[in-house]
Amino acid sequence: MTLDRRHWLLGAGLALASPLGLAQMGDKPTIRILVGLPPGGGTDSIARTIADKLREALGQPVIIENRVGVGGRLAGDALMNANPDGLTYMIAPNATPTFQTLVFGKQVKWDLWRDFAPVAGLVSYPLGMAVHPSLGVSNAKEFVEWAKAHPQKASFGTPGTGGQNHFLGVQFAKVAGIDLPVTPYKGTPPMITDLLGGHVPAGISLMDELVKHQKAGKLRILGIFSDKRSELMPDIPTFAEQGYKVRSGDGWTAMWAPAKTPAAEIARMQQALQKVLAQPAVQDYLMTKLSVLPHYRNAEEMAKAQREELATWEPIIKASGFKPE
Numbered sequence: 001m002t003l004d005r006r007h008w009l010l011g012a013g014l015a016l017a018s019p020l021g022l023a024q025m026g027d028k029p030t031i032r033i034l035v036g037l038p039p040g041g042g043t044d045s046i047a048r049t050i051a052d053k054l055r056e057a058l059g060q061p062v063i064i065e066n067r068v069g070v071g072g073r074l075a076g077d078a079l080m081n082a083n084p085d086g087l088t089y090m091i092a093p094n095a096t097p098t099f100q101t102l103v104f105g106k107q108v109k110w111d112l113w114r115d116f117a118p119v120a121g122l123v124s125y126p127l128g129m130a131v132h133p134s135l136g137v138s139n140a141k142e143f144v145e146w147a148k149a150h151p152q153k154a155s156f157g158t159p160g161t162g163g164q165n166h167f168l169g170v171q172f173a174k175v176a177g178i179d180l181p182v183t184p185y186k187g188t189p190p191m192i193t194d195l196l197g198g199h200v201p202a203g204i205s206l207m208d209e210l211v212k213h214q215k216a217g218k219l220r221i222l223g224i225f226s227d228k229r230s231e232l233m234p235d236i237p238t239f240a241e242q243g244y245k246v247r248s249g250d251g252w253t254a255m256w257a258p259a260k261t262p263a264a265e266i267a268r269m270q271q272a273l274q275k276v277l278a279q280p281a282v283q284d285y286l287m288t289k290l291s292v293l294p295h296y297r298n299a300e301e302m303a304k305a306q307r308e309e310l311a312t313w314e315p316i317i318k319a320s321g322f323k324p325e
Contacts, residue, residue: 028060033255034090035066036075038187041159042206045290046123046253047091050276057272068187071160072096073108080110084258086265089119094252095164098309102317103162104324112306119255119266120273121297121305123286126224127168127249128236129156130210131202132195133220140176140222140242143202147178155181157191157203162324165204167313168225168249170320175244195219206251207233207291225249232291247316252295254302270298 033051037043047064054062067075072092082088097112110116137143147154158165161184173180183200185191188209195203196218203210204225211233213219223239224230227248239246255273257266276282277294286292297305 029087030061030063031058031087031089032063032065034075034078034088035064036068036072036090036092036096037066037159038068038189039066041188042125042208042290042292043091043093043253045208046286046292049282049285049290050091050122050273053276053279053282054272057275058268071100071163073100073104076100076108076110076116079256079258080115082258084117084261086257086261086268088258089269090116090256091122091253092256093164094254094306094309097256097306098313099163099167099317102310102314103322107324115259116256117259117261117266118299118302118306119257120270120299121252121254121295121302122273122277123292124250124252124295125292126207126226126230126232127165127204127251128207128210128221128224129169129172129202129204129239130195130214130219130221132198132200133217134198135201135220137222138220139237140239140244143222144176144178144244147176147180151179153201154179155183155200155202157183157185157195157200159188159191159205160184160186162322164249164251167317167320167322168246169204170322171246171316172225172239172244175246208289211291230293232287232293247312252305253292254297266299 033047035044035047051062051064067078075090075092076096079088079090100108101112131137131143135146137146156169158169161182166182169180169182188205191203192209194200196213210219210221214221221236223237223242225246226238229238274296277296283294286294
């Protein structure tokens with residue numbers, strides 16, 4: 001069974017639950033977790049892995065509801081409009097609230113601090129760039145030389161524009177002194193498909209798909225946008241150690257609730273998440289299959305990280321001159 005197929009099954013409500021488990025849940029209301037990115041992508045896979053175990057930890061049904069569109073903004077809209085009764089949450093990458101807030105401004109209906117309540121940070125992970133083997137490059141320097149020699153072909157793919165992946169690529173191009181236009185896609189899966197097919201020369205993404213395809217000889221990872229090498233993939237260098245110092249691009253995925261959700265409900269979910277993330281089987285799956293590190297952070301730690309990230313990226317985005325369509 002493929003990874004994507006497994007996660008589709010995980011997301012099919014209680015399809016995998018045993019009759020005994022269903023009986024124990026009885027008539028307890030269903031908790032829905034909103035995900036603003038496509039099924040089969042990194043964030044969706046993380047959410048489904050956690051949701052699968054939350055059913056047991058909470059003793060009630062938990063389903064994933066994909067509200068795909070506008071870089072996760074539609075899921076944020078749904079969260080803002082949900083009843084604050086402890087039955088609706090959102091799992092999203094840090095890029096959704098950070099970059100939607102900084103890049104799209106008044107186009108965003110919700111306010112991160114007014115309409116959402118932080119619940120917990122769940123995982124952290126490096127972001128990397130990979131190229132198609134046909135380029136004949138094996139490191140960042142060789143890719144820069146290739147881009148200078150082939151300016152009409154040089155570009156990089158991202159799952160949408162105006163997000164973390166996009167601005168990591170913009171920073172890399174600036175530091176390297178090359179022209180590297182962005183080619184946006186509606187999510188990670190179609191970007192990976194085009195990267196594998198050689199239709200886009202490079203792509204920036206979470207590492208799970210990149211590592212898998214590098215092992216198969218179908219892609220070549222140039223490096224990760226982190227301060228130091230990741231314990232998950234110690235053989236992959238950072239761009240900084242290759243001479244291209246880009247603002248650390250580590251990503252993280254977290255959970256939010258609608259504002260005014262009762263503190264007791266948030267505390268109950270936090271306890272369940274801690275329990276799930278402490279399970280050895282979950283930790284192993286997240287690290288070995290999805291290339292992310294379990295990294296529980298409470299609501300205060302998560303909000304602090306969010307504020308620091310907003311302060312860091314705001315001047316970078318302004319300096320880039322990017323304007324959303």
